Amino acid sequence: MPGSRPRGGVSSPLVANETRSLPDTPQLAKRILIGDPLTNEHLEGQLLPKRMALPIFASDALSSVAYAPQELVMILLIGGLTFLSFTPIVAVCVIVLLIVVVLSYRQLIKAYPSGGGDYEVASKNLGEIPGVVVAAALLVDYVLTVAVSVASGVDNIISAVPALDPFRVWLAVGFVVLIIVVNLRGVREASLVFAIPTYVFIASVGFMIVTGLVRTFLGDAPVASSAEFAVHAEDLSQAAVILLVLRAFSSGCSALTGVEAVSNGVPAFRAPKVRNAQSTLVLMGSIAIGLFAGLTALALITGVHYAENPCDLIGFDCTNPQPSLMAQVASATFGGGSILFFIVQAATACVLLLAANTAFNGFPLLGSVLARDGYAPKALNTRGDRLVFSNGMIALGIVAMIVLVVFQAKLTTLIQLYIIGVFVSFSLGQLGMVRHWRRILRTPAEGKTGASDLRSARVGLIINSVGATLTILVLLIVTITKFTHGAYLVFLAIPVLAFLMMGVKRYYRDVEHEIAIDDTTHFGATGDLALVLVNRLQKPVVKAVEYAVAAKHGKTLAVHVGVAADDAAELQQEWADHLMPIPLVIIESPYRSFAQPVAQFITQYREKHGSSVVTVYLPQYIVGHWWETFLHNRRARRMANQLMLVHGVSITLVPWLLDSSELIYGRRSRPLPGQERAGRPVVVNGRRAHRPAGPPQN
Incomplete structure (x- = not known):
């Protein structure tokens, strides 16, 4: 009919002015939750400067220092109080590994800045199957990152307010929903929300470490509330002692989780992308090392005794929830009812909850790359109204909530499933980088590879060779020590997911062949x-x-x-x-x-x-x-x-x-x-x- 107009606004060359209709009720609710849609021209404005990229991509690695020392001490305490003497040695090994991994990923970011990370490296240098295995391992690890981070954050909240313990699962699920909604509003808005808690956490924990060390130096060392409790120790053989120390090391290696997120998120950085991503990675690694070393030292100074089974602590009323290591150190340093104690606990809980945000950036970006390559449904490569890969975020949130409900949001159970996937990707990614540098050194492009490039390739080969050796060794240790404690579930999930991804690839390949133009x-x-x-x-x-x-x-x-x-x-x-x-x-x-x-x-x-x-x-x-x-x-x-x-x-x-x-x-x-x-x-x-x-x- 002449003059008839469609319902809703459009944008086309024939339309001088864009028209917008009033949204219906579902659309109105959507607009309230995630905001008005953004045009493609706003994509550049969604890119992150370094100060905002740090809390977005590094919150997982920074927050892991809140539970990595706790898991390390908890495993060693199985053998008795004397086993705590192994803590400094194990902590130093974790720190050395963290330094090597950070240096290795600096090389990866430089060589492969497109955002594929370990998946792209493994696919291009090791073949299709290793690439798909890396992708499956990373996807599983991102799900567990959300589950472990949220469970740990809820754990710290309950340490401050024990009356909330019966609502543990509901709190965890509610926080996941909240994080999904914040991320659906866009990367830039999410970075503004997450920046303050992350920086408050760094500042408050750093101040606590300095205060505790100064008090110790002045002869007034803080004492944890659990220092007076003895422990029911297991009678261990020599082989069991070695396995126990290795298991403590593997649990401490949870401090390395999240390092790979920066390499997967390079496209989200402002230009120069590679330099900004490398700087953020180094800054993240430096802060994580400082906080991990400081908290471990304070745990030993204050005499924190954190048991896998609270009833193993002689004198502790195990009907009550066991305070986290962070809560005990903060209480010993500042006093249990002090404002600084609650600031540390609130900041720790917030950053642990927000650490899940690293996965909500890494998972959708990786999902979009996989969808582009045909290994995942194409819907994962579609940007939503706020220019984020919203389908990937929603899928991650749903799976993470299922995991939290199944495991009742218990950190000690979930942590056993953790870090397997990340070390699978670490190992294959580093092997891929070794082959990448060897190929450059073996067949340098004529006129394109100068002396400085060859020197850089040699340095990269050395760094990634060391990284590959150490990460493979740690993967073996983690597998041996965690397999019977629940890690076997991850080893089942990774090949199943990889098989499904290969099936999706074959399906899309068949369809493309069927509909190709001729x-x-x-x-x-x-x-x-x-x-x-x-x-x-x-x-x-x-x-x-x-x-x-x-x-x-x-x-x-x-x-x-x-x-x-x-x-x-x-x-x-x-x-x-x-x-x-x-x-x-x-x-x-x-x-x-x-x-x-x-x-x-x-x-x-x-x-x-x-x-x-x-x-x-x-x-x-x-x-x-x-x-x-x-x-x-x-x-x-x-x-x-x-x-x-x-x-x-x-x-x-x-x-x-x-x-x-x-x-x-x-x-x-x-x-x-x-x-x-x-x-x-x-x-x-x-x-x-x-x-x-x-x-x-x-």
Whole structure:
């Protein structure tokens, strides 16, 4: 109808002023929670300076110092109080390993700044399977990072307010939901929320360490509340003693978690990205080492006794929750009821809860890379209204909440599953870097690799070789000492997830092969057409175009909603190269919506050329398995539902039947090797058959 207008605002070349309708109730709630949508032009403004990147990407590594010394002391105490004498040696080993890993990741950031991290390094240097294993290990580790961080934060809250212990699981789930909502508002807003607690934690714990050490130097050493408790020690053989010390070392290595997040988040830094990411990594490592060493020293000075089973502490009422190491040290240093004690506890609880935020940045970025490479559903590579990969954030939050409920948010149980995944990725990533440097040194590009580059490659080879040796050794130690304590679950989860990712890759590869454009495939269709919506030039689009041409409408156009300028330019070139018979129109969409710009285009076209019936052709996949629906974004169906609300518009869904829709013999109808060479491909009703080269056989 002339003058009719679609519901909702759009952005296209035909529209001078953008119109926005009032949101309905669900949309209003969404806007209140996560804010107004941002255009693509705001992406640069979402990039982080170093002072904001530190709390975003380093909160996990910094917060791990709150529980790593506690886990170290707890494991050693199984053997009795005398085993605490091993604490300095174990702590020094952890610090040396942390230094090596930080230096190794500086090299990785420089060589692979695209954000793929260990996954990209392993894929390019070790092959597809090691890359997928690294990706699966990192995804599992990100889930456990959220679970462990939130459980540890709740643990510290309960240490300050024991009456909250019955609500442990509910508190943990509630905090995960809160972190999801904050992150959905965008990286920059999340960094503003998380920056203050992180810096307060660094300052308050640093002040506590200095105060405790000064008091000790002046002869007034603080004493922990648990220092007077003796311990029921186990009778250990010599082999058991060695295993106990190694287990304590593996638990202390939880201080290394989160180091890899910076290498995965390089694209989120402001330019110069590599230099800023390296500086943030070094600063994070330095602060983590200082806090870890200081807290471990104060734990020994104050005589903290933290047992895996609180009832093993002789004299302690184990019906009450056991105060965390951080709470005991803060109480001994400042006094249990002092303001500084509650500041330290509040800052520790906040930073532990916010440490989960590292995973909420790393998981979606890695998920987008995997989706781009075809190993994960494409929905993970879609930016939401606030220019973040919101689908990945929501998926991570749901899985983490399930883990917290299953394990009742108990830190001592969850910690046994932790760090396996991160050391799998550490080890394979470092091996990949060793091969990367060796390849550069073995085959330097002529005229491109100077003396300084070769010298840098030699230094990198040495650093990453040491890093690979140490991380593999630690992985073996962690595996041996934690396997029977629950780590076997992680070793089951990683291969299962890797297998699923390989299956997704094969599926997408088959679909791409099935719908790839060629100049010999034609569709003998007749019908009617006004607009053909085009995303990429593939066989389903060609089928829709030929149906449209056969319809012989007065005007036939192909329409592409341009979300990314590069994709639009590539499509225009392909459209010209393949001599497509109808003109292509590009409609800009700064808010990444699809139906509204098309609706506004139709309205403006009808206002200019008079009232006319508009038929919109939408290619749509038809699948045979229920699980395939999760691997396609079903945009055609959503657009059809929205465009049918525009007056004068009818929708024609042009089905493209994927091979799986036949469900014949339980497999896809792929030609045997040599069949394509023997005969010319023939397409019938959107399916490919193969015509034999010779005469028909009886």
